[in-house]
Amino acid sequence: MASKTQRPCSIAGTLGVIGEKYSVLVLREVFLGVRRFDAIARNVGAPRDVLAARLRRLVERGVLERVLYQDRPERYEYRLTQAGRELRPVLLTLMAWGDKHLGHEPPVIFEHDCGNDLLPVTVCAHCRAEVAEGSLRARHADPAWAAG
Amino acid sequence: MASKTQRPCSIAGTLGVIGEKYSVLVLREVFLGVRRFDAIARNVGAPRDVLAARLRRLVERGVLERVLYQDRPERYEYRLTQAGRELRPVLLTLMAWGDKHLGHEPPVIFEHDCGNDLLPVTVCAHCRAEVAEGSLRARHADPAWAAG
């Protein structure tokens, strides 16, 4: 978290929740159904103390929840909240860019219910057109930041 | 970059390019038309040395390019490459999640050419349906990672 003045922005806000190193990879695992500490640690390759801190933060911020899955000894697993589930488009767009630009074969492919391999595109909810290059104009709540 | 074994993944790959602190905010500024070092530094609130490192990396990795805009003294500005422009959906989905879940009014609203305020949604390119909850099945190139 930067303490200096910066442009007020929902991108920065979202990154305040999921922007630390490993957080997005943790979410990827939970989306794939991996919910336990050790398995997540193995799959993302994070140091255990850092992973513990990330999980705490993601729970605090309402993206994951800790769910008891056994007593004696008490063991918890991590699940997506509704807000967490709504991060799916973020992961999909990150994956799509990587698949296209990193110069390797996609390590994971998602088949969509429609029968095709998923290729996610981001469209305007109103007109359903893909958001093209010059098609947006920004309106700033605080005009002081309009030009930069 | 973690050096330990981890799931091969395009999300991780993309984060290797834009996942360090401030990188996405730098891209936000360039998308908004802010291209010069000082202005970017002001708007993202990053220390100047860190910003210099981030810009170097983003140029190296082909997301930005340094363009001479005056000689005497030589001055460069930073512009998106084609690969960089294709990160727009990543920024839009991050913004959309923040607008919905951070509990404040959106600081920036984009008007789309269709006349409405942009609400980005991520759909399957083939069937144009929004990617819903149980609608995907993962297929792993390396089956060792299939279950986690």
Place this chain on the structure above:
DNA sequence: CGGGTGGGTTTGAAGAGCAAACCCGCACCC
């Protein structure tokens, strides 16, 4: 009893981030 598993916390060294100061070439102004 000894070993293994799950889910962490502790420790000490190494690395990254930080604010502030500095530098350089130039333009402007008097």
Place this chain on the structure above:
DNA sequence: GGGTGCGGGTTTGCTCTTCAAACCCACCCG
């Protein structure tokens, strides 16, 4: 020609994170 200011960084010295490895605890298995 001397001072001021700007753009675009780099250097400095300190602090905060991250890291790998070790440790801990409760329990189960044989």
